[in-house]
Amino acid sequence: MIDLYFWPTPNGKKISILLEEAAIPYKIKAINIGRGDQLTADFLKISPNGRMPAIVDHDPIGGGSPLTIFESGAIMEYLAEKSGKFWPKEPHKKYDVAQWMYWQMANQGPKMGEQGHFRRTANAGKNGDQAYALLRFDNEVHRIYGVMNLGLHKKKYLAAGEYTIADMICYPWATTWQNRNLDLNEFPNVKRWLDEIGERPAVKKAMAAGPEYREDPASVTPDEQARRSKLLTHQRAQAVPKEWS
Structure with missing residues (x-):
């Protein structure tokens, strides 16, 4: 099973298209990029770039422990190799x-x-x-x-x-x-x-997936809007999360 860390943007949908085309079982784990989920300590362990998409393959090529991959190109090359589809070998x-x-x-x-x-x-x-x-x-x-x-x-x-x-x-x-x-x-x-x-x-x-994950803008309070703006606007380097110590 593939865990797909996803938000309904073009970058997220690249991966879901391939998963659907190759009929690879997957589970979506929504990463609300407007809320800042991509900058949490747990997600930064999967994607130190602090961006989705990312995947965790619990049954990776060659076996062993779960494999995490960030960056859409690397993810797609891996999934194409895993499925044996959509990336010719010649x-x-x-x-x-x-x-x-x-x-x-x-x-x-x-x-x-x-x-x-x-x-x-x-x-x-x-x-x-x-x-x-x-x-x-x-x-x-x-x-x-x-x-x-x-x-x-x-x-x-x-x-x-x-x-x-x-x-x-x-x-x-x-x-x-x-x-x-x-x-x-x-x-x-x-x-x-x-x-x-x-x-x-x-x-x-x-491409149809997405509306079910989005939130109603009217539900976001002014205080939460201010928190998100401070967190997401003009980002600079992330410090090593204290949770990693």
Whole structure:
């Protein structure tokens, strides 16, 4: 059984898509990132980066004690290896997949995340002039969709000529194109790919998960809002938790 430490964001849904596609039994352990669950002493033992997703495999490859993994790319490579699915072994195909995995983690996710951050910051109206940040990351996100459009030229899938973890890792972020100052019609290959991947039953199930974990914003008291803001805004290094001593 896999414990999946999850919150319904694109990063969380990368892993649940693969678990559903590979039919690997798993149990969701919700990590409310708005509340700060990711910064607790217990979770930092699993993910010292203080970010979800993470997994604990209680029946790991090769046996032995439970295996913990953080970082979505490493998790997906492990689960693909464990299941024997969605990551070809032939070197040309294997590294075609790998390069898209690392592209997603170094480019698509971070740049789109930063764009979202600065758009929210600008909308708040109390953080000064955000014009350069918006220009920078709007352009980067446009470039990123262009990279995918090139990668999908005359290809059904991103890598290896087949559906792989490369598609699964890129799909959840790519679905968030709305409100990103771009026209998806500029990227017809991406649009076609999104439509096709989105029709897969496992993808539909994984993408639908989430509303049951979210809280009603009206239920969060002003004191709790202030606590969360202090905890989560402008994070710096975490001290070693005293609970670890």
